[in-house]
Structures are given as C-alpha cells and as structure tokens.
Amino acid sequence: MEEYVISLEGIKGLLENLTREGFNIYAPSKNNDRFVKVKDIDEVALFPDRRPTDISAKECLFPKCEPVFYYKREKNNVEIVDIDPNGNKVLFGLKPCDAASFTIIHKVFNWDYKDKFYNKRFDNSLIIGLACTYLDDYCFCTSVGLSPVSTVGSDILLVRLSDVSFGVIVITDKGGQLVKRYPQLFEKGEPTKSKQVLDSIGGPARKFDHKKVKEWLDNNFETDFFNSIGDICVGCGQCTFVCPTCHCFDIVDEDYLYSEGRRMKNWDGCQFYLFTLHASGHNPRDTQYKRYRQRVNHKFKYYVDRFQEVLCTGCGRCSRGCPVSIDIGDIVSRISKLS
Amino acid sequence: MENIYKPYLMEIKEIIDETPDTRTLRLQFKSEEDKKRFSFKAGQFAEYSVFGEGECTFCIASPPTRMDFIECSFKQVGKVTNALRRLNVGDTVGFRGPYGNWFPVEEMRGKNIVFIAGGIGLAPVRSVILNVLDRRKEFRDITIIYGARTVSDLVYKRELEEWQSRNDIRTVVTVDPGGETPDWKGEIGFVPTIVERISPKGENAVSIICGPPIMIKFTLPIMMKLGFKEDNIITTLENRMKCGLGKCGRCNIGNIYVCKDGPVFSYSQLKGLPQEY
Amino acid sequence: MADIISIAKSIFENQKAEMIIGYAKATKEGRTRPVVVRTLDEVKELVLNSFCLNNLSTYLTRKENKGKRVAIVAKGCDIKAIVQLIAENQIRRENVYVVGVKCSGVRRGFEGHDSTKIAEKCITCNVKTPHLFDELVEMKGEELPGTDEKAESIVKLEQMTANERFAYWEEQFERCIKCYACRQICPLCYCERCIADKSMPRWIETSPTKRGNFAWNIVRAFHLSGRCIGCNECERVCPAGIPLSLINRKMAKVAKSEFGYESGMDPNAPTLIGTYDVKDKEDFIR
Known part of the structure; x- marks a missing residue:
C-alpha cells in the first residue's frame, strides 16, 4: 500500500x-x-x-x-x-x-x-x-x-x-x-x-468472538434468551435506522396527482409489527422478542450464512441511542459465552 | 444497469370472478418485446402493481405452456388487492417477475402425481396442473383433490368441471361439512379426510400440496402414512414480501429467503426451518 | 421511607402485584434501563437514581400486560401518564400498584444529551411529590444545574409569523426518518392501529419526505393535544433530534389557557378532547 x-x-x-x-x-x-x-x-x-x-x-x-x-x-x-x-x-x-x-x-x-x-x-x-x-x-x-x-x-x-x-x-x-x-x-x-x-490506537474494551455468537445462534432459535429483551423493547426501530448496515426497505407508491406519481423505496425495519404482517392478519413475528431475535440473527447468523460477512461493524449506534438502554454488544457478547 | 424495480406493463384482457371475493385477471404484455423476453416456470411468483397504490405478491396461476396470457388470482384483502379489483378490462397493471423457484416438473416425469389444494391455494397448483396436463403423456396417474370451505368458495369452477370430465385424471372436489348446497354432487369433508379416504399410493409418486396452514398440517401425517417420501411432498410458503429480489429483508424464515429460496419447498426442507411462517 | 428493593420484596410477599416494572442498571455506568421483575430473586436488580429517565407507564397498555396486576415505579411525571390512561379508560386503577417516586429531578438524557444537566421538564415540575400512588419511595438525588431553554424557544415561536413558523418546522421535520420511535415510546400513543399504519385509505404517506413527515408529525401533535402529559420521552428518543417538546408543550399551554385543562392531574376529571360540553367555546360543535 x-x-x-x-x-x-x-x-x-x-x-x-x-x-x-x-x-x-x-x-x-x-x-x-x-x-x-x-x-x-x-x-x-x-x-x-x-x-x-x-x-x-x-x-x-x-x-x-x-x-x-x-x-x-x-x-x-x-x-x-x-x-x-x-x-x-x-x-x-x-x-x-x-x-x-x-x-x-x-x-x-x-x-x-x-x-x-x-x-x-x-x-x-x-x-x-x-x-x-x-x-x-x-x-x-x-x-x-x-x-x-x-x-x-x-x-x-x-x-x-x-x-x-x-x-x-x-x-x-x-x-x-x-x-x-x-x-x-x-x-x-x-x-x-x-x-x-x-x-x-488501541481497540475497544468490549471483545467477543463473533464466530461463537453464530455457533450458538445456529443451534438456538427457540430460546428464552430474548424474552427479557422483549419485555422492555418498545419496538421503536431506531436501532435499525441509525445502523450503517441495516438495509431493509419498503416499496410504496406516492401519487402527486391522479395522473402522475412515483414509486418509492423507503427505509423499513424488522422491529416493526407491520414489517412481516400478512394480509390475512397472521404475523410470523408477532411479538417483540421474535423481532429482536430476528435482528440479532440477521446480523450474526443469516448474513454470515449467505454472504460470509457479519452484518455489523461494531459502531455501537444502536446501543448508544436505544431509549431503553438495550445494548447489542452486551447481548452478543453474552451469547458468545453461551456456546 | 437495469432497474430491477421497474415493472413490465400489462393490459387486463379479461376478468373472471371466481368467488365473491376472489378474482382472476388475464393479463397480456403491452410490448411484444417484453412478451418475447419473458419466460417462467410453474410455481414462480410475481409482483403485481396498481400504479398509485403499490405492489402485491401472487403466484402466476397460468402454466408456462400457455404464454398468450399471464393469469393471477387474488383475494380482496388489502390496499392493493382492493385497488386491483377496481380495475377494468383494458386497464394497465405493472408486473415484475418471475421470481423464486419452481415446482420440479421435470423430475416428476414418469411418476404418479397427487395434487392437493385448499381454497385459493389452488392458484399455484393450477399452474402446474395445467402444465402437466398440457404434457399429459410424460406423466403417469394424476389425482387432483381440491377443497374449499363452501361451494361458493371453490375457485376455477370451469376447469374443475373440465378436469372431472376427463378420464385420464382423477379429480375429487370437496367442501367442508356445512359448506354444501342442496344440489352439491361432490364430496363433503375436510381435505385431509378426503385424502385419507382416497388413499393415493405413495410409491413412485410426487405430491404437491397448497392451502391454508391448518390443512397442510393435518394432511402431512396422512401423506407419510400413505408412503410418500418427505422429499416428494412439495408445498409453497408465503411470507410478506416487498421486493421479491432477496433484498428488502422481510420474507426470511431463519436464513432462507422465501422470495429466493422458495416459495416451493419440500416437506424435508420445511422440517429444517424454524417456526417463523 | 423504605428503599426500592425492600418495597419490591414486600409487593411480592404480600402479593400486591404479579410483576414490577422498574429500573435496573444498564450496561454502562450512568444509565439505567427498564426491567420487568417477576420473582423475589430478581428484585435485587432494581435501582432508583437520577438516571431513571424512562416513563415506564408506556408498558402498561401492552397487550401482554393488560388485565394483569402490575406494580410500577413511577415519578410524578410518569404518574401523570398513568392518571391520563385511567381517565381515558385504558387501564384500571385497581390493576396498577403505583410505587410513587418522590423525585428531585432527573437528567436530561443518556448518550448525546447533556447528562450533567437537569431535564427541562423537571424545572417546571408540579408533581415532585406524586399526586397519585399506593406507596412512596424517595429518590436520592443531587442538585442538578440547568435552565428551561425550551420555554424561551416556545415564546420565540409564538412571536413568529405563520410563514416563519412553517419554515422552522419544515427544517425540523426534514430530518425525520419516520422510525416512529416517538410513537413507540409514548405512554399515550396506545392506539391499537395507529393512523400512520392504516393503508385503506392511506392517510399519512409512509415516505420520509416533506409531505409525509409533516403529515405524521402534525397529526401526532393534534392527537396528543390536551392529552400529552409532558414526559418528553418522544423528544429524548428521536434519533433525528427533532424538538418535539416545543409542539407538545405549546399545545398543553393552549389547553390550559383556553380550556383551563391540565392533563394527567385527576383520573376522574373528564378528558378535554373526549368530552362533549355545550359550553365549549367553538360553536361548530353545537
């Protein structure tokens, strides 16, 4: 270089x-x-x-x-x-x-x-x-x-x-x-x-092995680990919106007039109830702990499975800004110690 | 680079009311070029749009062996399906697709096929039924078992009659107990019960099952009893989708995307998935 | 006065509630998080200090908590929300066991806010000793400095022309990213289906564009008029830093000056928006 x-x-x-x-x-x-x-x-x-x-x-x-x-x-x-x-x-x-x-x-x-x-x-x-x-x-x-x-x-x-x-x-x-x-x-x-x-320049004090996180997530989909997070998470989704790697979006139409309009691609987030709500009323991720589990899994397992990358850069924004002080770094480092 | 969010434009050529709340649209590409470019396989889905209202996901209900029209059937439930229903013959809709995987029609050649469908679940199955019927000689015994809650909830009635009149396939139509009319000549009973009564053989056979989750749940153990292999029981999953392209992030079940790795899954694949659908 | 842990213990021992919503230490010093405590073993997690910012009453209307007997640790401002929820028939008084906090003021916020200062809502607080409770606990606080800059901003906004005000809010709402964190944290945003989520018809554009952002923020302001109790959680959680308290406080000011109404004070008082009164000064209603 x-x-x-x-x-x-x-x-x-x-x-x-x-x-x-x-x-x-x-x-x-x-x-x-x-x-x-x-x-x-x-x-x-x-x-x-x-x-x-x-x-x-x-x-x-x-x-x-x-x-x-x-x-x-x-x-x-x-x-x-x-x-x-x-x-x-x-x-x-x-x-x-x-x-x-x-x-x-x-x-x-x-x-x-x-x-x-x-x-x-x-x-x-x-x-x-x-x-x-x-x-x-x-x-x-x-x-x-x-x-x-x-x-x-x-x-x-x-x-x-x-x-x-x-x-x-x-x-x-x-x-x-x-x-x-x-x-x-x-x-x-x-x-x-x-x-x-x-x-x-030293690194941050918080350290965990993300491979261990994945290892545990691989085998623990049904778990009560996320229950206490579901208790307090208000589902505001700010974590997904401030995140540099969250990329989920919605597609909607906007009319200006009857005769013209545009189709929009807008940010969306997995923490919202509506995100996965079916037209029938059924919702596969109907409670907050399931939605939080999805976020952790998407970042530390699903994306790794598919793209060999952790969908997280460790910037800490989601935790700094969380209104109820949910700290993803703490959560995944605890997970890394479970496997 | 192509705009992957830009739909083809299609004209509504015909509207068929299947039930009081289910409608089939027969669509034709507005551009000859698009029509030539387009191909799909039975089981794939698409994003249909009403401009100004948004997009909506349905399977393609017509077979790839009949490319003059693309057909879709939908139930009126949400914003876009309500808007679709307000459209008339001659109106333009957007069409993006085909997306997802398909039924293993080629692997089904030389085998017995059992189609089982409930309610509007017949739509994706119809694509493959018509596909198979158009190539009838390549397949062995064909059984179709279709049920709906009531007689008026049966979709594709004209085709059901036609299939029932053919002697190279066996077609059984049923309605849930209490859903029959005085002149109903078909079966009465839930789909799983009828499947058990008919007992199609599982040997050298493939089964395609689509319908409400509860129907699938009770049909699967019967299929196992009849000797169907888990790999040869095939169904489709639905999850809310927006892009259909594996990007927008909502249709996943565990680490699989329904829009990319599905919607067609075998029972053995299904068993490996977390309960998130 | 007993401390929060012994109060919590006695709540479980005397079966006054099946769960306690309170505050626990967060992973970082100088920060707390909400916690739901269900067993005697867990009560040791509870803390109470000037970092207990959250208005926990937002959890009372959750589907899974409805109908349960819930104890809640609540400061005077949070109790206003509880009072308002009772007044609006969203919760029953007998289902909530209120551990009222005698409060000397909380800090302005966590990360990104100046946590050395006192929260603005505390400066004009009239319920430092709660007005509704089952039991009291004292928060040992220290004197925190700080002035109510927002009060000045409201006066400034009032002095602007309509066009100037519009331009001001245009600039503020431009930043909105439509995450609806304001709604999710709000104890009074309990609608089962928010108007922002309705699609037939689509009242509020979902896009975070000027039109969509105005529609959302203005509708929310109106919907909270005469209801907002001023806990200021929406402003605290807004990742885009929109000064939502300016709207909400202005609307509360109008409710007070025009109708003599202050929300969250009396659970038995008829609500401002929810009550028909022939003496209302607007004549369109008659």
Missing part, C-alpha cells in the same frame, strides 16, 4: 478541487448528528476522536427514501419514466466502522439481482476514511473483524499525525487515481509514521 502525507490545508485544497470536478462533499455535520452536504469547505473539520454521528453514513448511498421510477397515467395507459441516481459524491471523514458498512451491504445489493440505485451511487463516490481514536463502552469493531484503523471500504484512509498533518494510506485504484490527479497536494510519506500512530 502506498503512503503519503497531506496537510490540513492540502485536504481543503483537495476537497475544493473535487468540488470543481463536480463532486458533492458529504461530511459529519457540525453537531455530529449525520452526514450532510458540505456547503463551505472551510467548515470541514477532522475529528478522529469524535464519536460516530447519530445517524450513519449509509444514507449517502442508500437514502432514507428515494424514487425508483415515475409514472404517468392517462386513461388506460401508464407510462413509466425510469430514473438514474446522478451526482458524484465524496464521503469524507468516515470512521472505519462507517466505511466498512458499504463493503458489507454491497453484497446484498449485488447478489443475483443488482440494485442500480445503490450501485450507481457507490460507483460514483469516493470514500475517504479517517482512522478513529474515539472509543466508548458501546464500540466493538474489533470483535466483528474490523478495527479503528481498518481500511475496509475506504478508497483512502487518513491518519491524523498532528493538528495540521495527516497520513494518507491509499487502498483502492480509485484512491490511487485521486492521489495521481493532485500530486502537488500529497507528499511521499514515511509509512512508519502512520504505522506508529495506528499502532498506538
């Missing part, structure tokens, strides 16, 4: 150049609640020690709602107007737990049927990661095969060397081309320096 050094000014210059190339820059908002389109590049700041945004970066490539086509009706006839997501994006300052999420959900959007909406956005974006020095009780990236310095998902990864200087690790061809386009901004770096910083 090639390494460079870039100054803080250089980063701003890079973003300015990319803006000129036609990229929209997305970075954590001022109050750190989500990734927003940057209006003023001078406002972009790099905080490796800030906690993950409240809502993950997933919405940059998989928005909370998007039209999949428009339709027009006239008498008996319907005309469908196909659309393509356009616009090039730079996702800037993603923590490795956010960057990795795209590598993970890429699989579900690309097996057999390919979702062009996700894919086009993915293809047209550049992901600039930032090695993370934030740690709290909810983080557990190292337990799901990642780390605060993981390069998974990033095109280039920035490593903070000082307030004004950042190491640049080039990961993908896209990242390499970026460096080649603006050679004046990048100095050839000493790999040891970034490495020193990277080595000094």
Whole structure:
C-alpha cells in the first residue's frame, strides 16, 4: 500500500478541487448528528476522536427514501419514466466502522439481482476514511473483524499525525487515481509514521468472538434468551435506522396527482409489527422478542450464512441511542459465552 | 444497469370472478418485446402493481405452456388487492417477475402425481396442473383433490368441471361439512379426510400440496402414512414480501429467503426451518 | 421511607402485584434501563437514581400486560401518564400498584444529551411529590444545574409569523426518518392501529419526505393535544433530534389557557378532547 502525507490545508485544497470536478462533499455535520452536504469547505473539520454521528453514513448511498421510477397515467395507459441516481459524491471523514458498512451491504445489493440505485451511487463516490481514536463502552469493531484503523471500504484512509498533518494510506485504484490527479497536494510519506500512530490506537474494551455468537445462534432459535429483551423493547426501530448496515426497505407508491406519481423505496425495519404482517392478519413475528431475535440473527447468523460477512461493524449506534438502554454488544457478547 | 424495480406493463384482457371475493385477471404484455423476453416456470411468483397504490405478491396461476396470457388470482384483502379489483378490462397493471423457484416438473416425469389444494391455494397448483396436463403423456396417474370451505368458495369452477370430465385424471372436489348446497354432487369433508379416504399410493409418486396452514398440517401425517417420501411432498410458503429480489429483508424464515429460496419447498426442507411462517 | 428493593420484596410477599416494572442498571455506568421483575430473586436488580429517565407507564397498555396486576415505579411525571390512561379508560386503577417516586429531578438524557444537566421538564415540575400512588419511595438525588431553554424557544415561536413558523418546522421535520420511535415510546400513543399504519385509505404517506413527515408529525401533535402529559420521552428518543417538546408543550399551554385543562392531574376529571360540553367555546360543535 502506498503512503503519503497531506496537510490540513492540502485536504481543503483537495476537497475544493473535487468540488470543481463536480463532486458533492458529504461530511459529519457540525453537531455530529449525520452526514450532510458540505456547503463551505472551510467548515470541514477532522475529528478522529469524535464519536460516530447519530445517524450513519449509509444514507449517502442508500437514502432514507428515494424514487425508483415515475409514472404517468392517462386513461388506460401508464407510462413509466425510469430514473438514474446522478451526482458524484465524496464521503469524507468516515470512521472505519462507517466505511466498512458499504463493503458489507454491497453484497446484498449485488447478489443475483443488482440494485442500480445503490450501485450507481457507490460507483460514483469516493470514500475517504479517517482512522478513529474515539472509543466508548458501546464500540466493538474489533470483535466483528474490523478495527479503528481498518481500511475496509475506504478508497483512502487518513491518519491524523498532528493538528495540521495527516497520513494518507491509499487502498483502492480509485484512491490511487485521486492521489495521481493532485500530486502537488500529497507528499511521499514515511509509512512508519502512520504505522506508529495506528499502532498506538488501541481497540475497544468490549471483545467477543463473533464466530461463537453464530455457533450458538445456529443451534438456538427457540430460546428464552430474548424474552427479557422483549419485555422492555418498545419496538421503536431506531436501532435499525441509525445502523450503517441495516438495509431493509419498503416499496410504496406516492401519487402527486391522479395522473402522475412515483414509486418509492423507503427505509423499513424488522422491529416493526407491520414489517412481516400478512394480509390475512397472521404475523410470523408477532411479538417483540421474535423481532429482536430476528435482528440479532440477521446480523450474526443469516448474513454470515449467505454472504460470509457479519452484518455489523461494531459502531455501537444502536446501543448508544436505544431509549431503553438495550445494548447489542452486551447481548452478543453474552451469547458468545453461551456456546 | 437495469432497474430491477421497474415493472413490465400489462393490459387486463379479461376478468373472471371466481368467488365473491376472489378474482382472476388475464393479463397480456403491452410490448411484444417484453412478451418475447419473458419466460417462467410453474410455481414462480410475481409482483403485481396498481400504479398509485403499490405492489402485491401472487403466484402466476397460468402454466408456462400457455404464454398468450399471464393469469393471477387474488383475494380482496388489502390496499392493493382492493385497488386491483377496481380495475377494468383494458386497464394497465405493472408486473415484475418471475421470481423464486419452481415446482420440479421435470423430475416428476414418469411418476404418479397427487395434487392437493385448499381454497385459493389452488392458484399455484393450477399452474402446474395445467402444465402437466398440457404434457399429459410424460406423466403417469394424476389425482387432483381440491377443497374449499363452501361451494361458493371453490375457485376455477370451469376447469374443475373440465378436469372431472376427463378420464385420464382423477379429480375429487370437496367442501367442508356445512359448506354444501342442496344440489352439491361432490364430496363433503375436510381435505385431509378426503385424502385419507382416497388413499393415493405413495410409491413412485410426487405430491404437491397448497392451502391454508391448518390443512397442510393435518394432511402431512396422512401423506407419510400413505408412503410418500418427505422429499416428494412439495408445498409453497408465503411470507410478506416487498421486493421479491432477496433484498428488502422481510420474507426470511431463519436464513432462507422465501422470495429466493422458495416459495416451493419440500416437506424435508420445511422440517429444517424454524417456526417463523 | 423504605428503599426500592425492600418495597419490591414486600409487593411480592404480600402479593400486591404479579410483576414490577422498574429500573435496573444498564450496561454502562450512568444509565439505567427498564426491567420487568417477576420473582423475589430478581428484585435485587432494581435501582432508583437520577438516571431513571424512562416513563415506564408506556408498558402498561401492552397487550401482554393488560388485565394483569402490575406494580410500577413511577415519578410524578410518569404518574401523570398513568392518571391520563385511567381517565381515558385504558387501564384500571385497581390493576396498577403505583410505587410513587418522590423525585428531585432527573437528567436530561443518556448518550448525546447533556447528562450533567437537569431535564427541562423537571424545572417546571408540579408533581415532585406524586399526586397519585399506593406507596412512596424517595429518590436520592443531587442538585442538578440547568435552565428551561425550551420555554424561551416556545415564546420565540409564538412571536413568529405563520410563514416563519412553517419554515422552522419544515427544517425540523426534514430530518425525520419516520422510525416512529416517538410513537413507540409514548405512554399515550396506545392506539391499537395507529393512523400512520392504516393503508385503506392511506392517510399519512409512509415516505420520509416533506409531505409525509409533516403529515405524521402534525397529526401526532393534534392527537396528543390536551392529552400529552409532558414526559418528553418522544423528544429524548428521536434519533433525528427533532424538538418535539416545543409542539407538545405549546399545545398543553393552549389547553390550559383556553380550556383551563391540565392533563394527567385527576383520573376522574373528564378528558378535554373526549368530552362533549355545550359550553365549549367553538360553536361548530353545537
């Protein structure tokens, strides 16, 4: 892997150049609640020690709602107007737990049927990661095969060397081309320096073996383990909405007028009663503990069975934000000790 | 890249009211190109849509051997099925598919086949029945056992009569006790009871069973008693679906997606699944 | 006054309830979680401190808890919700055993909120000593700093023109992701079928677009008018950080100033929205 050094000014210059190339820059908002389109590049700041945004970066490539086509009706006839997501994006300052999420959900959007909406956005974006020095009780990236310095998902990864200087690790061809386009901004770096910083970043305290979690889930579908969670979970589903890897969605139509409208793809979540409710009134996941069991299984078993990836990056958002303090890291680490 | 959410446009060519609340639509591709491109196998399903209302999942009820029309049958229960019912001949609906797996028709060649269906569960079975009848010579004895709650709940009545009049298949139609009319000439009794009475042989035979869960639950032990192999008892599962493409995440039963790995399952596969359907 | 654990023990020993809904330690220091305790062995889990933010009365209307005799640990504000639920005939007084908390105020929130400050609802709280209970327990709290900034925001909103206010809420609702966490946590959102979930007809667009978000948030505000007891759980749980208390408190303010009604105070008082009164000032109803 090639390494460079870039100054803080250089980063701003890079973003300015990319803006000129036609990229929209997305970075954590001022109050750190989500990734927003940057209006003023001078406002972009790099905080490796800030906690993950409240809502993950997933919405940059998989928005909370998007039209999949428009339709027009006239008498008996319907005309469908196909659309393509356009616009090039730079996702800037993603923590490795956010960057990795795209590598993970890429699989579900690309097996057999390919979702062009996700894919086009993915293809047209550049992901600039930032090695993370934030740690709290909810983080557990190292337990799901990642780390605060993981390069998974990033095109280039920035490593903070000082307030004004950042190491640049080039990961993908896209990242390499970026460096080649603006050679004046990048100095050839000493790999040891970034490495020193990277080595000094420890992992989160919470540690468990996700293979053990799967092992137990493989053999324990009918279990009372989830009952006490079902007691208190209110089914608000915020965990699924803030999650960088939860990707379930709903498809609905929206009319503007009788004559035209659009079909939408909206976020949806497994914690809702309606999610699996049949038209007949039957509901296979009729109680909250079943819905919670589904979430844990989907992340640590089903997705692994199908895509060989854990559907979780250990970012801890779901637990930080849970209104009733359900802590998924605690739950799965307890599960890992059961098998 | 293709838009996987974009449906084909189809025109309603004919509307057939099967029962007071069940209707069959006979659809035709609006574009010749789409029609040529399209193919499917018996048992596969599709997403049907009314623009402005949304999409809805049903199996394709017509056989792949009759490609002039695509037929679907649906019960009026929710938002989209109500909207579908409001449409008239000549109106346009969206059609996305075919999705999912299919009945192992090729593997059924040279075997005896027993079709068992209840209520609107006959829709997916009809696709394979017609498919098999169109290729009658390739299969051995064919038995059809179909039941509904009442006489008026029987679907595909014209075809039932036609099947009953053929002497190269055996067709038994039954209604639940109390569901008969004074002039009812068929059987009276629940489907499992009738299956037991008719006792089709399990040897060299495949059985396709579709219907309400309670019917399937009580029919399965009888099939086992009759000597059917677990691999040769085939049914379909339904779960709520939205995308049909293995992405939207709601139709899974354990780690299998009904929309991708189903809807057709053998009894032996079924036994390995968690109770989540 | 006895502590929460001994109270809980005596509840089970004297068979006053079959389950106790209370607070337990969460996995992280400085955080609690709701817990349902069903046996004597489990009562040791219970805690009571200024991190006991949740309004547990939201569990009382759960299908699986209905008709059961349930004990609940409730602060004055939470008891307002219980009172309102009784007034609205959702639960029976005799089925709830209320362990009222003499409360000195809770913190503003967990992660992402400033937990060193006192919750805004506590500053103007008029039920620090509960107004309905079967038994009292004291929460040992400390003095927490904090001012009621939301009161100022409401005044600011009142001074805006309609267009300005619309623009303000447009910006706020833009962030809504339609997770309905506000509804799920709300003790008074007990409808078996929420209007947002009805599809025939579809009253509220499910998409988190401007139209859908406005429809949802405004309908919820109206539906809670004269009912919301101000526990502010919806605002606390909103992952998008929408200041829902501004709407709810404004509506409560109107209920008070226009109709002299304060929700959650008297279980026997007729409810504001649920009561027909010929003396109502609006004449369309007559």
